[in-house]
Amino acid sequence: MRLLKKQPTMIKSLRISFFALSRSTDLEIKSETSINKIMNDFFFTFAKEIDYENKKISIEQLQKNTEDLRNRIDSIVQKYKSSNPIINQLNTYFNDLKNNESFFFLVNSSITNEQSFQLYNYLSTLENNEDFKKASKEMDELFGDLRNNYDIIAFNEGTRNKIGEPDKSKRVCRFCNRKYGEVTFRKVAHSISEALGNKKIITNDECDSCNEKFGTGIENDLILYLNLYRNVFGIKGKNGIPKLKGKNFEILNSGKSKIEIKYFLNEEEKNDPSFNDFKVRLETNQNIVIQNIYKTLAKYALSVLDNKYLCDFEKTIQWINHEFDSENLPKVAILTSYELFTHHPQLVVYRRKKTDNNLPYAVAEFRFIFLTFVFIIPFSSVDKLEYSNEDNFNEFWTFFKHYNSVEGWKFNKMNDTKPRKFTMNLNFELRNKE
Ligand SMILES: [Zn+2]
Numbered sequence: 001m002r003l004l005k006k007q008p009t010m011i012k013s014l015r016i017s018f019f020a021l022s023r024s025t026d027l028e029i030k031s032e033t034s035i036n037k038i039m040n041d042f043f044f045t046f047a048k049e050i051d052y053e054n055k056k057i058s059i060e061q062l063q064k065n066t067e068d069l070r071n072r073i074d075s076i077v078q079k080y081k082s083s084n085p086i087i088n089q090l091n092t093y094f095n096d097l098k099n100n101e102s103f104f105f106l107v108n109s110s111i112t113n114e115q116s117f118q119l120y121n122y123l124s125t126l127e128n129n130e131d132f133k134k135a136s137k138e139m140d141e142l143f144g145d146l147r148n149n150y151d152i153i154a155f156n157e158g159t160r161n162k163i164g165e166p167d168k169s170k171r172v173c174r175f176c177n178r179k180y181g182e183v184t185f186r187k188v189a190h191s192i193s194e195a196l197g198n199k200k201i202i203t204n205d206e207c208d209s210c211n212e213k214f215g216t217g218i219e220n221d222l223i224l225y226l227n228l229y230r231n232v233f234g235i236k237g238k239n240g241i242p243k244l245k246g247k248n249f250e251i252l253n254s255g256k257s258k259i260e261i262k263y264f265l266n267e268e269e270k271n272d273p274s275f276n277d278f279k280v281r282l283e284t285n286q287n288i289v290i291q292n293i294y295k296t297l298a299k300y301a302l303s304v305l306d307n308k309y310l311c312d313f314e315k316t317i318q319w320i321n322h323e324f325d326s327e328n329l330p331k332v333a334i335l336t337s338y339e340l341f342t343h344h345p346q347l348v349v350y351r352r353k354k355t356d357n358n359l360p361y362a363v364a365e366f367r368f369i370f371l372t373f374v375f376i377i378p379f380s381s382v383d384k385l386e387y388s389n390e391d392n393f394n395e396f397w398t399f400f401k402h403y404n405s406v407e408g409w410k411f412n413k414m415n416d417t418k419p420r421k422f423t424m425n426l427n428f429e430l431r432n433k434e
Pocket residue numbers: 173174175176177178183206207208209210211
């Protein structure tokens with residue numbers, strides 16, 4: 001037996017994670033010389049008690065974002081920001097967090113999906129003043145069966161997010177199967193379009209030509225579909241907040257909490273004395289293909305799956321690559337909920353663990369601002385049933401209790417392959433200017 005010699009190691013990087021309901025973040029601080037000093041300062045900042053006599057610092061992982069804490073954090077930021085500019089992100093993070101919001105403070109630890117699920121539950125029971133044990137039991141009822149049947153992977157701004165082969169020379173593109181050398185991997189491929197505010201979730205093994213093709217193709221249909229929301233909520237893409245201009249309207253969000261909507265009345269509306277309830281129909285100049293929205297959603301999900309499972313989705317990838325369209329797609333469930341507001345797009349993928357099963361092999365959830373899309377990833381070779389069939393779809397939906405226990409879902413057919421002018425209906429309420 002070989003014994004491992006214990007050697008003193010020099011810590012050169014420090015990974016600090018903050019996990020809260022409203023947002024989570026990771027900070028990797030690197031320093032050749034002063035990492036121990038920085039680490040000490042961090043411990044003192046977040047310490048609950050310092051016992052100088054016994055040289056013990058006690059730090060609680062669960063903390064609150066108080067004004068006092070923010071002041072202490074600011075002093076660390078001021079101290080190190082010139083040598084480690086990344087530390088500035090701390091002030092941004094804690095200023096964005098709600099006052100007194102609870103968060104977890106983790107050092108050099110990577111948490112599994114299961115753990116982050118528990119932390120999330122814990123924080124939400126705290127926020128709602130619930131009993132954690134009781135809430136856990138309810139959670140088990142909602143998720144127990146699901147977790148027995150499915151592996152669940154979640155991606156958001158706080159998870160570790162470089163998916164696929166890190167070594168460029170070994171990469172094979174997951175969407176065209178071409179190797180490094182045949183294709184290039186120079187550009188950063190965002191797993192979810194950057195235009196939707198995704199800065200963090202990156203797919204290593206998507207080649208430049210697929211990246212270009214999706215970016216100028218199917219992804220635009222979803223982006224256009226979500227443009228209004230992007231604009232109103234000021235979600236910044238590569239070129240800032242998009243200006244929206246259509247046939248009969250203009251929307252301008254300066255990013256300074258002022259949104260200007262210009263609506264140009266047509267002749268009929270001008271002559272209509274009852275036209276003051278502001279039900280308007282915005283007509284864009286661009287065409288949109290609804291089936292491409294579904295393709296894009298499925299593409300996002302396949303971008304984050306471990307590439308060893310992609311062999312089960314060959315036909316799905318052909319569909320995404322426009323080798324065929326389909327009139328038999330399962331419906332896509334969409335929920336508008338202001339309680340589920342998210343700053344950064346999020347993606348959850350469920351992959352079935354058991355083989356002998358009538359449930360769909362892969363299901364995904366995409367969240368953007370206050371919209372949640374839940375969809376089956378179609379055409380998997382492992383699926384036995386057609387989920388465009390109403391009964392099969394209902395069986396699936398009944399099984400996903402945490403979704404079907406929420407009211408308000410709309411089930412949309414996304415089969416249409418004809419380019420159509422996209423219109424949005426807006427209802428304004430007239431309010432007194434007081
Ligand atoms: Zn490719």
